[in-house]
Amino acid sequence: MPRPRALVTGASSGIGLAFARQLARGGYDLVVVARSAGRLHELAEELKREHGAETEVLTADLSADAGIAAVEARLAAATGPVDVLVNNAGVGTFGRFVDLPIASEIDEIELNVVALVRLTRAVLPGLIERGTGGVINVASLAAYQPGPFEATYCATKAFVNSFSQAVHEEVRGAGVTVLSLCPGFTITEFQERGGADTSKLPSFASQTADEVVTGALKAFRRGRAVHIPGGSNKVLVATARLSPQRVARKMAAMVGRRLARI
Numbered sequence: 295m296p297r298p299r300a301l302v303t304g305a306s307s308g309i310g311l312a313f314a315r316q317l318a319r320g321g322y323d324l325v326v327v328a329r330s331a332g333r334l335h336e337l338a339e340e341l342k343r344e345h346g347a348e349t350e351v352l353t354a355d356l357s358a359d360a361g362i363a364a365v366e367a368r369l370a371a372a373t374g375p376v377d378v379l380v381n382n383a384g385v386g387t388f389g390r391f392v393d394l395p396i397a398s399e400i401d402e403i404e405l406n407v408v409a410l411v412r413l414t415r416a417v418l419p420g421l422i423e424r425g426t427g428g429v430i431n432v433a434s435l436a437a438y439q440p441g442p443f444e445a446t447y448c449a450t451k452a453f454v455n456s457f458s459q460a461v462h463e464e465v466r467g468a469g470v471t472v473l474s475l476c477p478g479f480t481i482t483e484f485q486e487r488g489g490a491d492t493s494k495l496p497s498f499a500s501q502t503a504d505e506v507v508t509g510a511l512k513a514f515r516r517g518r519a520v521h522i523p524g525g526s527n528k529v530l531v532a533t534a535r536l537s538p539q540r541v542a543r544k545m546a547a548m549v550g551r552r553l554a555r556i
Contacts, residue, residue: 297347298427301325301369301376303356303413304383306333309432309480312503313380315340316511318347325350325376327365327383350374356383356409357401365409366416377427378514379417381410381454384432386447399446406450411457414472418461421470428471430514431458435478435522438531451476455520462519473513474520477506478527 300317304310305326314324318341326334331353338349352368354361369376384406387394414429421427434448437455441448458474465472479500506523513521522528 297321297323298377299323299325299374300378300380301327301352301365301417302380302382303327303365303409305337306330308382309477309503309506310380310382311337312507313382313430313510314349315344316504316507317378317380318345318349320511322378323348325352325368327352327354327356329353329355357385357405362409362412365413369413369416370420375420375424376417377421377424379413379429380432381413381429382432383409384450386444388444388447390443391445394446402446403450406447407453410454414457414461418465418470422465422468425469428465428473428514429458429461430473430475430510433458433474433476435476435527435531437474437476459519466517471514471517473510473518475506475510475513476520476522476527476531477501478522478524480506 298321300313300322302310302313302317302324305314305324306328310328314326314337318324324338324341324347326337326349328334331351334351334353338351341347341349350368352365354364356362356365369379385402387398387402391399410431414431417429421429431454433454434451436444436448437451439448455474455476458472462472462474480503501524509523510521522531
């Protein structure tokens with residue numbers, strides 16, 4: 295019996311790397327996608343050695359049309375069909391919106407939103423036809439309220455969360471699951487690349503990538519629409535929902551200022 299296959303974007307580090315490792319451990323072959331070819335080839339060797347997983351390396355920049363198109367073609371291919379898509383690739387920018395280069399904000403939207411939508415659309419017809427598998431879209435706890443000093447990032451994650459839940463309901467009767475994964479602070483290279491300062495965040499507010507992925511895969515297998523890892527993160531979401539918007543914005547601004555070093 296052939297092994298199922300998962301395609302993971304942003305697989306060279308952080309949450310994407312944890313997804314690749316845990317899926318391989320669970321019996322999946324992989325297609326790993328990122329811009330860092332060297333890291334991907336090292337990962338492919340590791341997954342073969344440790345778990346016997348056949349791993350395709352697909353180097354692509356998902357903030358560019360050509361990169362998205364290459365991954366779309368792989369997802370739509372009849373040979374070696376993809377059973378699970380993990381849309382993990384993403385970027386965040388931190389600071390006052392008016393001070394940030396508009397080009398970087400547009401690139402952020404292209405990667406966090408446009409690429410995710412296109413790749414989800416590319417894989418779904420095959421999944422629905424076979425009546426199995428699904429998509430895990432990595433959103434964020436930031437999806438649940440506006441985020442001063444990370445305005446574009448929070449807005450893109452709100453889109454991902456809303457989009458994923460809507461499509462989950464559309465395909466629910468087809469045997470396909472779409473999961474919105476909304477982790478809180480997960481200490482990876484993501485914050486460093488975005489210029490965020492996480493040194494003053496309390497320890498209870500963060501999780502490891504492995505913790506996030508373990509819970510996400512369990513929720514995915516159960517056919518859930520949303521997974522918020524960690525009890526403290528669930529409390530934060532509930533608090534944001536119950537608080538007046540003005541209060542929630544001010545609380546988010548306090549965190550945003552620390553991350554942006556303002």
